[in-house]
Amino acid sequence: MHLTEKEKRMLGGDYGPIVQKSMDLLLKVGEFYGAERMLKVTQAHLIAWEINDILFDLFSELTKGATLVVPTTVNPLLFDLQRWQELGIAESDLPNLERMQSRLANEHRRLGVIPTYTCHPHFQHELRLGEHIAFTESNVQIFANAWFGARSNIEGATTAIAAAVTGRTPEYGLHIEGNRRGEILVEVDKETQPESFDYADYGALSFWTGRLLTDRIPVYIGLSDEMTAGQAKYMCAPQVLHSSAATFHIVGVTPEARSLEEALGGAKAKGRARFGKKERREAFESLCSAKDRNIDLVCLGCPHCTLDELAAIAGLLKGKKVNGQTRLWVGTNEPTRNLAKRMGIIDLIVDAGGHVLTGMCSGTAPILRLGRKLGIRTVASNSACLAGILSRSGRGKFGAWFGRTRDCIAASINGKWEGR
Amino acid sequence: MEIAIQGSQGSTGNSEGEVLVCSKPFEFGDADPKTGIINIPGHELEGQTVKDKIVIFPCGCGATTEEWSLYVLKKFGTAPKAVVTMSSYPCACIGGIIAGIPMVSGFDENLLRLVQNGDRASIDAEKRIVRITKSCNRSLIPRESRDGERYARGED
Numbered sequence: 001m002h003l004t005e006k007e008k009r010m011l012g013g014d015y016g017p018i019v020q021k022s023m024d025l026l027l028k029v030g031e032f033y034g035a036e037r038m039l040k041v042t043q044a045h046l047i048a049w050e051i052n053d054i055l056f057d058l059f060s061e062l063t064k065g066a067t068l069v070v071p072t073t074v075n076p077l078l079f080d081l082q083r084w085q086e087l088g089i090a091e092s093d094l095p096n097l098e099r100m101q102s103r104l105a106n107e108h109r110r111l112g113v114i115p116t117y118t119c120h121p122h123f124q125h126e127l128r129l130g131e132h133i134a135f136t137e138s139n140v141q142i143f144a145n146a147w148f149g150a151r152s153n154i155e156g157a158t159t160a161i162a163a164a165v166t167g168r169t170p171e172y173g174l175h176i177e178g179n180r181r182g183e184i185l186v187e188v189d190k191e192t193q194p195e196s197f198d199y200a201d202y203g204a205l206s207f208w209t210g211r212l213l214t215d216r217i218p219v220y221i222g223l224s225d226e227m228t229a230g231q232a233k234y235m236c237a238p239q240v241l242h243s244s245a246a247t248f249h250i251v252g253v254t255p256e257a258r259s260l261e262e263a264l265g266g267a268k269a270k271g272r273a274r275f276g277k278k279e280r281r282e283a284f285e286s287l288c289s290a291k292d293r294n295i296d297l298v299c300l301g302c303p304h305c306t307l308d309e310l311a312a313i314a315g316l317l318k319g320k321k322v323n324g325q326t327r328l329w330v331g332t333n334e335p336t337r338n339l340a341k342r343m344g345i346i347d348l349i350v351d352a353g354g355h356v357l358t359g360m361c362s363g364t365a366p367i368l369r370l371g372r373k374l375g376i377r378t379v380a381s382n383s384a385c386l387a388g389i390l391s392r393s394g395r396g397k398f399g400a401w402f403g404r405t406r407d408c409i410a411a412s413i414n415g416k417w418e419g420r
Numbered sequence: 421m422e423i424a425i426q427g428s429q430g431s432t433g434n435s436e437g438e439v440l441v442c443s444k445p446f447e448f449g450d451a452d453p454k455t456g457i458i459n460i461p462g463h464e465l466e467g468q469t470v471k472d473k474i475v476i477f478p479c480g481c482g483a484t485t486e487e488w489s490l491y492v493l494k495k496f497g498t499a500p501k502a503v504v505t506m507s508s509y510p511c512a513c514i515g516g517i518i519a520g521i522p523m524v525s526g527f528d529e530n531l532l533r534l535v536q537n538g539d540r541a542s543i544d545a546e547k548r549i550v551r552i553t554k555s556c557n558r559s560l561i562p563r564e565s566r567d568g569e570r571y572a573r574g575e576d
Contacts (some may be wrong), residue, residue: 028517032431032525033508047484054495055488058518136484136511156487156514173510214445215479215507237483243445244479244509389483392450392460 001030001170002037010166018066022162029159030170039171043125044072044164045135045144046113047157048104056104062161063111069167073114073121075137076304076331077101078365080357087357087366088327088374117359118333120233120304122148129255132175134163138246139303139385142236145247147229149255151175154246174247180256181265182219182249184212189276195224198404199234199309202227203384204283205275206248207238212273213245219263225252230306237303237385287384289391290399290417294325296376298412299363300405301331302383310340310356314348316409322353323415327376329355331362354412364389371398380411380419423534427504427548428526431513435502435522436542439535439552440465440473447482448489448500448512456498471498474541478532480509487515494519502543504550506531524548 009015010023026038049055079087081101084094108115116124119139127133129149135141136155144150153173155163163169173179186209188194192201209218218239227250239245249257257263300313313330322328330349332340337358340346346356360366363386367376371394380401381387387402394400401411407419442465450458456471470493480486490512493499503516508525516523522545531550535541540553 025514025517028431029510029514032429032513032517032523034429054492058491136487138484141484153510154484156484156511156518158487158518159510159514210481215509240481240483242481244481244507244512246510395460 001027001035007038007168016065018062018064019165021062022165025158025162026166026168026170030172033170033172035170035172037171038168039132039175040167041070041132041134041163041169043070043133044160045074045121045137045140046072046160046164047075047137048077048117049157058158059107062158063107066111066165068112068164070164071114071125072164073116073124074108075119075140076117076361077105077359078361078369080360083355083357086355089370116333118304120306120333123335132169134160134169136160138237138240139233142239142246143233145174146236146249146254147232180247181217181267182263183216183270184218185269185272186218186220187272187274188220188222189274190222191277192275192280194222197224197231198382199231200382200384200402200404201280202231202234203238203382204280204287206235207241207287207384207388208275208279208283210239210241210243212271213243215244216270217245218248219257219260219269220248220250221260223250223253227253228308230309233303234384238388241388284402287387287391287402288400289395290378290401292378292399293417295378295380295401295411295415295417296326297379298326298328298408299379299381299383299386300329300408302362302364302381302386304362305330305332305336307336307340310336310345312405313409314345316406317349317352317354320352320413322412326412326415327355328353328412329357329362331357331360334358367398368394380408380417382408421554423552425527425529425531425534425550425552427524427550429508430524430545430548431517431522433520433522433545434543435474437472437474437501437540439537439539439541440468440470440475441532441535441537442477443532445479445481446477447480447486448493449482449486451493453492453496453498456493470500473500474502474504474543475500476504476531476535478506480505480512484511487511490515490521491519494521504531504541504543524550
């Protein structure tokens with residue numbers, strides 16, 4: 001692999017042991033993929049490491065005394081501990097959770113990581129078409145590629161830090177124009193009424209498509225050209241539950257798909273699929289792992305809610321009350337919550353008995369970690385990512401109902417799942 | 421019978437062992453770190469262990485925590501001996517690199533047609549070569565032998 005003089009000095013230790021170690025890791029990855037050189041990156045996004053000792057030690061090893069050279073955002077932590085009572089965490093558990101979480105947050109503060117603690121951090125540093133970045137976490141990385149046309153592989157937590165420390169990433173995979181072309185054409189049939197898709201429909205489409213891809217990038221046609229960023233973010237993580245395809249194109253919507261020809265890079269599609277009513281029903285069914293119709297928790301905001309999602313949830317809750325047996329968690333990030341608070345949106349949700357939580361994974365990680373302790377068994381969500389992971393990693397312990405936002409809100413009010 | 425196949429991508433190290441094949445995209449996060457066994461009902465590899473196997477599948481998948489899966493398996497002593505994939509999922513590949521597990525990837529021919537559970541494979545990651553030795557009377561004992569292994573481990 002060809003390194004510049006500066007990169008050679010990084011590798012040689014002139015910039016200290018952390019930069020050296022980081023460059024060594026990036027070089028190994030580059031050599032694996034046969035990369036010819038390093039690229040400069042303009043941003044990095046980290047994942048807040050699962051808080052166990054094995055991984056915290058690895059994190060410390062890679063960051064001790066490090067300086068970040070590019071703006072670096074970070075994914076959610078495990079719990080919103082400033083709202084621990086709303087979450088139902090026992091006071092006796094709090095010191096331990098605070099200790100685990102604050103040692104990581106303190107490291108982030110020391111490093112100068114921008115404490116976004118969100119899987120939708122794009123309000124902070126907007127991306128442009130063709131910009132090389134190093135992002136980890138499937139929501140954030142796929143969204144950056146698909147929606148903005150920025151270029152990032154699906155980094156590991158370690159290589160994202162290494163990129164933040166060196167400002168470099170090896171040139172391979174999605175950094176290369178020819179690897180970004182769509183190969184599988186997915187036609188969304190009019191009979192599904194794409195113009196009135198709920199967030200759950202986008203998630204179901206993404207999950208269903210992921211099963212067809214293996215490693216090939218999909219191109220969607222037939223989706224509404226008025227679709228929003230908030231809707232597109234539900235099409236990210238579900239795609240990689242069963243594939244390694246880390247971007248997608250929507251003809252007429254995303255920047256690298258102004259036409260079908262452009263999305264396919266002038267080549268013929270290697271495969272075609274049609275997403276009709278039957279396929280949608282199958283996707284919804286396979287994401288429902290629950291049997292019990294009594295709902296303990298309704299979980300919205302996975303990935304984190306945008307302002308318009310929060311407003312829509314508040315609208316659905318107007319004049320209603322969340323059932324006493326059911327919790328309603330709505331996940332977002334702190335800046336968005338602050339704006340929504342000023343607009344009166346948060347009060348509407350909280351007055352109805354919902355909890356608007358920030359800085360934490362909206363459902364998956366806290367449910368898997370603490371769900372049983374909080375008395376949670378059956379969860380309803382409009383997130384295909386959450387439903388998909390709970391049915392796998394949480395099998396036998398938790399059941400999920402996957403459905404549209406209004407069905408989830410209705411479940412929080414009635415305490416029962418009546419969605420279809 | 422031995423078949424040698426040339427990949428285009430690879431890490432470092434050599435390894436040799438029994439093959440475990442998954443026909444679909446696979447994530448090591450599905451294996452229990454304490455045992456290496458896949459406990460997901462209905463999973464193609466349900467009841468099998470990745471420990472000390474040469475695991476062969478089309479490509480990785482799953483959340484980016486997949487990077488840690490191989491690393492954590494390694495720390496628990498339940499990691500596979502090597503990983504061979506048709507194409508490579510970056511976050512999983514990075515996990516293999518930090519765990520020091522030999523990996524080879526990037527094949528033109530359909531590797532999965534050439535190999536089945538119980539075959540043996542040796543890999544030279546630096547040269548990106550995978551050599552597969554077919555188990556001779558494979559066709560006589562496929563399913564039963566696996567079930568036998570499960571009994572031997574005290575399952576079922």
